[in-house]
Each structure stands twice: as structure tokens, then as C-alpha cells.
Amino acid sequence: MTESRSRPTRADAVRLDQSDPLAGERKHFALPSGVIYLDGNSLGALPRSVPDAVGETLRQWGEDLISGWWDDGWWAAPERVGDRIGGLLGAAPGQTVVGDSTSVQLFNALTAAARLRDGRRTVLVDREGFPTDRYLAASVGRLLGLTVREVPMAGLAEEIRATGDDLAVVAASAVDYRSGELHDLAAFTEAAHDAGAVVLWDVCHAAGALPLAFDALGVDFAVGCGYKFLSGGPGAPAFLYVNARHHERFDQPLTGWHGHAEPFAATAGYRPAAGIAQARIGTPPILSLLALEAALDVFDHVDLAAVRAKSLSLTDFFIACADARLSGLGFEVVTPREHRRRGSQVTLRHPDAEAIMTALAGRGVLGDVRPPNLLRFGFNGLYVSHVDAFDAVAAIEEVS
């Protein structure tokens, strides 16, 4: 829907929901009544599968005690959950591992990536990326003696070409966390490879929201969090994807004992495990990790292509409603209108963003604000409806 169409009605929303093949998924999430939850791009809603799984983990801890690491599969969880997430990334098994925070995984992966291109001295980092990505890139640059340049995505392709032989790593976010713009992973990955560099994608705002094709694109590394579109819970552990072709030379700085070839042998020196197990770091937080695992259950019977189609339908409809009802009230739609450039959120710009979002929260419409003037609304196709989108815009209109 675009500005030229007629003003969308609530009946349109109801019709869209009636023909929504994912309408039945909402029942798998424990959403409070009276709330329109459009902040699942910050913290996904609670999947109904999680409390029982957490209760079972507590039972295992209480009854099985230390043997839970083996008898209940805790030890294998980082790779087991990693493979389930890998399935959402277009990654064959054995290339994804889960544990620690996104910040830690970014540091670890970026250092390992740069070491793959020893001798090259430049790292290019997405200037519009989440701050932690840029802070950690600067830290890695300082430790390895590399030049880290922050570059706007609009100029990244040119900068890759210009840096050429000195380029070690390109680190960028698949989806801009503020504007919701989806970048062209294929083109940037190819450009980085053409320059002889490796690429590290931050897919925090993409994983679970849209199909990815890491293996097909030959992506080198990717990191993402478990608590946004994967709905793994507050601070759910992050994941790291390392393309199998880099396993032989993968060389991480966080040489914790979990990544050792013989973690219980207490050998004198660090010797990495084979395969993706070498990217394990320390002991993972099992309660949080197995909550994330249970949250992934919904993806067992849902096709990510359908989730993506629903998300685009929702954001199309939200934008159409915004065009029809909000354009005269000082709002601007920041998120790209082209599907191929849109993630799973819509960002509106308004000078009174903070006050408007506070007023919306008072009406049960939850999004968030990125200073100074951006209102973000996330659309998880598994539990957000077109009626939610319609009612949210109506509420924005009312409070503005």
C-alpha cells in the first residue's frame, strides 16, 4: 500500500488478519491483554513453551545436580541450540554456537576475523551500527594495531574498493537498528570478498525476522542476539556463526576451556576443538540458554519466508496507515518503502518522539524511542496483527 491508495480502515486490517496464515502463532506467546507489543525488536514476547522448559531445567538442576551437564544435555547445548539458530540463518549444521553476550561474541569474532587477514591493517565498520559494535571494533583495533574506520553504509561499497589490499574485515549490521533499513548482504559480502577481506554481519535485528542465506552467500562470520526476534528472553545468550571454511584457521582471543579440544584434560596449553566447538568460550548460563532453546520451538513449524511475508504485510499496512493519518501531524516515515531495503520495523521521525511514546505507553502501545527524534515500532509476524498495526497508528494520531 502506498500513499496513492485509499485510507486503510480497521475492516481492512481485520480482513488481512483473517487471511493471515500465521494468525494461529500468536497463541504460542503469552502477551498481556490490553497491550499492542511493537517492541519485540528490543525484547521478544514470552513464548508459552518457555516456562515449562525453565521449570524442567530447574528440576534437572535440583535432582540431577552435576550430572545434568551430561545426562540432560547441558554440555552440548551451545552447539545444539546453535544448529537450531543456524537453520534460521541459512547455515548448515556445525557452524553456529551460542553463549555469552552479543558484545563478547562481537569482540571474539572480530579479532578472529582480523587474524584471518594478517598483514592487512584496516577494518571498516558500519557507522550506523549499534554502538557496542563500534566500541568493540575500536577495542580490537587498538589491541591488534589496526586502523578502524567508521563508514556510512551509503559509502561502504566505495570505501571497500578504495581500501583494497589493506582491507582485513568489513563489520556491519544487516538491519539498521534505528531506521530499520535492511542492507544488501549479498552485495556487501561480495564486495568485501572481491577486496580479499572477510565480512562480519551483525544480524541482531534480522535473525528470526527474515530468511538469511549465510552459506549460499559465503558469509564469513555473523553474530546476533537471542532476545529480539528469537524471543529467547532478557539477555538471552548470543550466537556466533563461523563459516566452515574458516574453522581450520579460526583463532579466537577468548580461549576459554569450553573451546578446548580436551576441555577436561587440563592440558598445559590451549588447543582448539575441531569445528564450531572451538568457538565456545566459558560455561554458558544454562537457565537462559535453555529458555532460548524452548523459544525456538515455534520455528519448527513455521517457514521464515512466511514470517517475512507477514512482516512486510504488517509494515506495509502500518506505513499506509501512517501515510493516511499521520503525515499532517509532523511525522515522517524513515524506514525504506522498498521491500528489499526494509527490515522488520518501521521508524517514524517526530520532534516530540519521547512525549509521544510515553503517551502511547499509557494506552498500551509499546514501542521505543531512539534519541533525539525517532519512534521505533517492531513487527514480529508471529504475534503482531494488522489490527495491532491499525490500532497503533490510531493511537499515535490520538496522542499527537
Added chain:
Amino acid sequence: MTESRSRPTRADAVRLDQSDPLAGERKHFALPSGVIYLDGNSLGALPRSVPDAVGETLRQWGEDLISGWWDDGWWAAPERVGDRIGGLLGAAPGQTVVGDSTSVQLFNALTAAARLRDGRRTVLVDREGFPTDRYLAASVGRLLGLTVREVPMAGLAEEIRATGDDLAVVAASAVDYRSGELHDLAAFTEAAHDAGAVVLWDVCHAAGALPLAFDALGVDFAVGCGYKFLSGGPGAPAFLYVNARHHERFDQPLTGWHGHAEPFAATAGYRPAAGIAQARIGTPPILSLLALEAALDVFDHVDLAAVRAKSLSLTDFFIACADARLSGLGFEVVTPREHRRRGSQVTLRHPDAEAIMTALAGRGVLGDVRPPNLLRFGFNGLYVSHVDAFDAVAAIEEVS
């Protein structure tokens, strides 16, 4: 009790338990029946306070959604839980933070410690420490261009003096994870300071088991895990203590956004927060972190000096039983007999360690084995009894 005393009886154990001021604490832990749990030095038993707290966290996530970070105190949890653990370390508030794994915290702290002594090029590491400590020290040395020397604790004081002006950091474990030997924190800390170095203590096997006095000793840094004597659950987040006198110059490599002075301002460069908040890294795993917080409740009404006294009574009694019943069966008590050199475990050496421990598990006596020939038995004074100790030795005698 020593070898010269008479053979301890089960009635002795019953009497000791009857006069145990901590006997009432066991009810706060959900131990399975038929099990003597002597592996709480690997994974503490489930505190009964934890399931309700975890259930409440799930409720907060489901109902409060993103606002849980503020309304339910999730954001403040790393420092709040840190202060509670700090109370067990002899640390005034504002010097302890919780999050990520022990391995990650060790890497972060060791790098920051070395940076405090810029220009000095040597790090001394406890050769008998847990493998992850040594692996990560080697990694930090490689990144910073430092020489890392692994030294047996018996030679550490001499090595500190010999290294002198070139010594940047001494990193060692307070308690040897294999032998259970407790080292002299005061003496080594003073020796390191005399050489102008800083000290990093790994207190994984000490925190919650015995009183510590970090502030009084002027300890610089310490790291420990949440899942041994703190009973925070499998993979519970680790803690980091940074003495307040180092906050001004603290300079960590894991510059995640949670440690930023303005974490939500998305500023262009990393600027550390004031105080211990600057040692936060990424988003902490809230389910695991708040489980740990609930596990600490037991320490609110228990004096660590009493826990230590109970632990020494238990290990004294276990050693006395071992002397009386096992010395003719090829067992050797590895753990020091002097109280000041004993942690909260007893380690026995036997050539058939693995087979014996397997047979013990079949009788519900749970300890663990460290290859090739060490049997470890941990004594958490909050839930282990003298009768447990007696019955464990009787079981060892039977299966040997």
C-alpha cells in the same frame, strides 16, 4: 582430628551434627533423597528460593515486557547482585559486578590489570590454576605483547621478587581446584605489591565458602563464578571485583555498551561509566542472573565465619574418617591438614580414582575425579552434614 585420634564413629557424626549451628540451613536446599552431595564445589545444589524467583522473572518478562529492564530492576542487577557478592568478599559496595562467564571476566580483568602497569612486560600465572585461567593469560599476553610465565605456587613468592620491576600482574587461584589447598592471599598480595605489580585472584573455589577480606588486603582484582559455593545454578554468571582505587584508570578491552557512561546515548566513542558500572560488558542473561541473586538469600542470615567453621569441621571429620578407614586401601589425603591451608574440599589420591567414583555414584555419593588419580569431595557447610561425611567414607571403603 588427626591420625592419632581414635576411629570416628557414626555416633560422633550425629553428635557433631546435633551441635551444628548451621544444621537448619540444609532445608533451604532442594537435595534429592538418597544422595550425599559432595560436588557442590563444581555445581552448588538448588536453593529452594530459586524456582519462585525464576518464576517471578518469567512473569515479569511476560507481563512487563521491555519495561522489565527498569520497572523490575533488571538493568541494575549486575551491580546489585555484585554488591551482595561483594559482601561475601570483604568488599565495600560499588566494587563488584556480575555478568558473562568466568572465562570472559578473567580475560577482561587480566587485560585491564596489565594495562595498569604499562611498560612492565611480565605476567606470572599460577601453574596449578584452572586451565581456563592459563589459556586466557596466554591469550592476553599474546595480544599485549607480554611474557606470561606459569609458576608453581610454591615458587611464586620467589619468582615475584626475582621479576621485580618487570612484573605487571600476578594471577593466581585462591584455592587449588585439584588439591583443595588454600593459598595465603595476604602474603602473595603483599609480595606482588612490594614488586609494584597488581594481583588478580581467581576465587571460584573460595567465594561463599570462607570469609575473604579483599578491601582489607588491598586486593586489586578478583574473579569468581556463581555456580559453586554460591549455588547460583549451572553456568550462573561470574563476578568481577575491581578495587575502587583502580576505577579511575580501569581500561577494559570488552568495551560493550553496558559499561558506557551513557549507554543509551549512542555516542560516537566509548566513554566508560564511573565506578564499577564501567566493568559491565554486554546484556546479562537475566534468568540466570536473577536465579543467582535468589541463591544468595541464604547468606543474608548466615555468617561466613560460621560457614567456614562448619566446613573445617566437616573436612576435619572426613579426613579423620579417611585416615582411620582408607589409609590401608591405597588412598592418600592430598589436601593440606593445616586449617589455614585448606579450602572447602578434600582430595584423595588413588590409582583407581575413576572406577571408585563411578561405584560411589551408584551408591548416591557424588564427588568428581580430576585425571589421572584424584577424587574430589566438596563440602558446602550450608547443606552437607557430618553424617554425610561419615557415610561417604564408609561408602568409599566399601567400593574400594
